[in-house]
Amino acid sequence: MNLLVDTSVWSLALRRDRPPGEPAVRFLSSALAGGDPIFTTGLVLQELLQGFAGPPARDAILDRFAAIPFLVPDRHDHVQAADLRNACRRHGAQVGTIDALLAQLCLRHGLTLLTTDRDFTRIAEVRPFDLWQPPPAK
DSSP: OOEEEOHHHHHHHHOTTOOTTOHHHHHHHHHHHHTOOEEEEHHHHHHHHHHSOSHHHHHHHHHHHTTSOEEOOOHHHHHHHHHHHHHHHHTTOOOOHHHHHHHHHHHHHTOEEEOOOTHHHHHHHHSOOOBOOOOOOO
Protein backbone atom coordinates (compact mmCIF):
# COMPACT_ATOMS: atom_id res chain seq x y z
CA MET A 1 0.00 0.00 0.00
CA ASN A 2 1.37 3.44 -0.95
CA LEU A 3 0.72 5.87 1.88
CA LEU A 4 0.61 9.59 2.35
CA VAL A 5 0.78 10.06 6.12
CA ASP A 6 -1.03 13.09 7.51
CA THR A 7 0.39 15.34 10.21
CA SER A 8 -2.15 13.98 12.70
CA VAL A 9 -0.56 10.52 12.60
CA TRP A 10 3.06 11.68 12.54
CA SER A 11 2.34 13.96 15.48
CA LEU A 12 1.01 11.06 17.54
CA ALA A 13 3.83 8.75 16.47
CA LEU A 14 6.56 11.23 17.40
CA ARG A 15 5.15 12.22 20.80
CA ARG A 16 6.88 10.83 23.85
CA ASP A 17 3.53 10.64 25.66
CA ARG A 18 1.58 9.13 22.77
CA PRO A 19 -1.58 7.25 23.65
CA PRO A 20 -0.96 3.50 23.74
CA GLY A 21 -2.52 1.37 21.05
CA GLU A 22 -3.48 4.16 18.63
CA PRO A 23 -4.50 2.15 15.51
CA ALA A 24 -3.12 4.64 12.99
CA VAL A 25 0.27 4.73 14.74
CA ARG A 26 0.36 0.93 14.87
CA PHE A 27 -0.46 0.83 11.16
CA LEU A 28 2.29 3.37 10.39
CA SER A 29 4.81 1.36 12.43
CA SER A 30 3.84 -1.79 10.57
CA ALA A 31 4.09 -0.05 7.18
CA LEU A 32 7.53 1.33 8.05
CA ALA A 33 8.73 -2.07 9.26
CA GLY A 34 7.31 -3.76 6.17
CA GLY A 35 8.95 -1.36 3.76
CA ASP A 36 5.67 -0.03 2.36
CA PRO A 37 6.15 3.12 0.26
CA ILE A 38 5.45 6.16 2.41
CA PHE A 39 5.33 9.69 1.06
CA THR A 40 5.12 13.14 2.55
CA THR A 41 4.91 16.71 1.40
CA GLY A 42 6.38 19.99 2.58
CA LEU A 43 3.12 21.01 4.23
CA VAL A 44 3.20 17.99 6.54
CA LEU A 45 6.85 18.55 7.40
CA GLN A 46 6.20 22.24 8.07
CA GLU A 47 3.24 21.48 10.34
CA LEU A 48 5.34 19.01 12.32
CA LEU A 49 8.25 21.41 12.69
CA GLN A 50 5.85 24.12 13.87
CA GLY A 51 4.32 21.79 16.45
CA PHE A 52 7.47 20.54 18.16
CA ALA A 53 9.70 22.94 20.07
CA GLY A 54 13.46 23.15 20.27
CA PRO A 55 16.44 22.25 18.12
CA PRO A 56 16.64 18.58 19.27
CA ALA A 57 13.03 17.94 18.20
CA ARG A 58 13.61 19.80 14.93
CA ASP A 59 16.73 17.80 14.15
CA ALA A 60 15.04 14.49 15.03
CA ILE A 61 12.14 15.26 12.69
CA LEU A 62 14.47 16.31 9.88
CA ASP A 63 16.51 13.12 10.34
CA ARG A 64 13.41 10.90 10.25
CA PHE A 65 12.03 12.62 7.17
CA ALA A 66 15.30 12.66 5.21
CA ALA A 67 14.57 9.29 3.57
CA ILE A 68 10.86 9.84 2.92
CA PRO A 69 10.09 10.83 -0.68
CA PHE A 70 8.51 14.27 -1.09
CA LEU A 71 5.52 14.99 -3.26
CA VAL A 72 5.66 18.51 -4.63
CA PRO A 73 2.27 19.93 -5.60
CA ASP A 74 2.20 21.66 -8.95
CA ARG A 75 -0.16 24.30 -10.34
CA HIS A 76 -2.68 21.64 -11.43
CA ASP A 77 -2.77 20.20 -7.88
CA HIS A 78 -3.56 23.59 -6.41
CA VAL A 79 -6.30 24.23 -8.96
CA GLN A 80 -7.81 20.77 -8.36
CA ALA A 81 -7.57 21.22 -4.57
CA ALA A 82 -9.45 24.51 -4.84
CA ASP A 83 -12.12 22.82 -6.97
CA LEU A 84 -12.33 20.03 -4.39
CA ARG A 85 -12.65 22.46 -1.50
CA ASN A 86 -15.37 24.37 -3.37
CA ALA A 87 -17.23 21.13 -4.13
CA CYS A 88 -17.10 20.21 -0.45
CA ARG A 89 -18.45 23.63 0.51
CA ARG A 90 -21.35 23.19 -1.97
CA HIS A 91 -22.14 19.91 -0.18
CA GLY A 92 -22.11 21.63 3.22
CA ALA A 93 -18.67 20.42 4.30
CA GLN A 94 -16.11 22.97 5.40
CA VAL A 95 -12.60 21.63 4.85
CA GLY A 96 -9.23 23.29 5.16
CA THR A 97 -7.01 24.35 2.33
CA ILE A 98 -4.20 22.00 3.35
CA ASP A 99 -6.59 19.07 3.76
CA ALA A 100 -7.95 19.65 0.26
CA LEU A 101 -4.43 19.70 -1.15
CA LEU A 102 -3.45 16.48 0.65
CA ALA A 103 -6.58 14.77 -0.67
CA GLN A 104 -5.74 16.01 -4.17
CA LEU A 105 -2.22 14.59 -3.90
CA CYS A 106 -3.71 11.23 -2.92
CA LEU A 107 -6.06 11.35 -5.89
CA ARG A 108 -3.30 12.30 -8.33
CA HIS A 109 -0.76 9.76 -7.14
CA GLY A 110 -3.12 6.91 -6.20
CA LEU A 111 -2.14 7.02 -2.52
CA THR A 112 -3.95 5.93 0.60
CA LEU A 113 -4.18 8.70 3.19
CA LEU A 114 -3.30 7.60 6.71
CA THR A 115 -4.92 10.09 9.07
CA THR A 116 -6.86 10.46 12.29
CA ASP A 117 -8.50 13.68 11.07
CA ARG A 118 -12.21 13.13 10.41
CA ASP A 119 -12.34 16.09 8.01
CA PHE A 120 -10.98 13.79 5.34
CA THR A 121 -14.05 11.57 5.65
CA ARG A 122 -16.16 14.53 4.55
CA ILE A 123 -13.86 15.13 1.58
CA ALA A 124 -14.07 11.45 0.58
CA GLU A 125 -17.87 11.65 0.64
CA VAL A 126 -17.71 14.40 -2.00
CA ARG A 127 -14.84 13.01 -4.06
CA PRO A 128 -13.94 9.43 -3.14
CA PHE A 129 -10.29 8.64 -2.58
CA ASP A 130 -8.45 5.93 -0.69
CA LEU A 131 -8.71 6.77 2.98
CA TRP A 132 -7.30 4.38 5.58
CA GLN A 133 -9.89 3.12 8.03
CA PRO A 134 -9.07 1.66 11.44
CA PRO A 135 -10.12 -1.92 12.01
CA PRO A 136 -13.52 -2.31 13.67
CA ALA A 137 -13.45 -2.24 17.47
CA LYS A 138 -13.73 -5.61 19.09
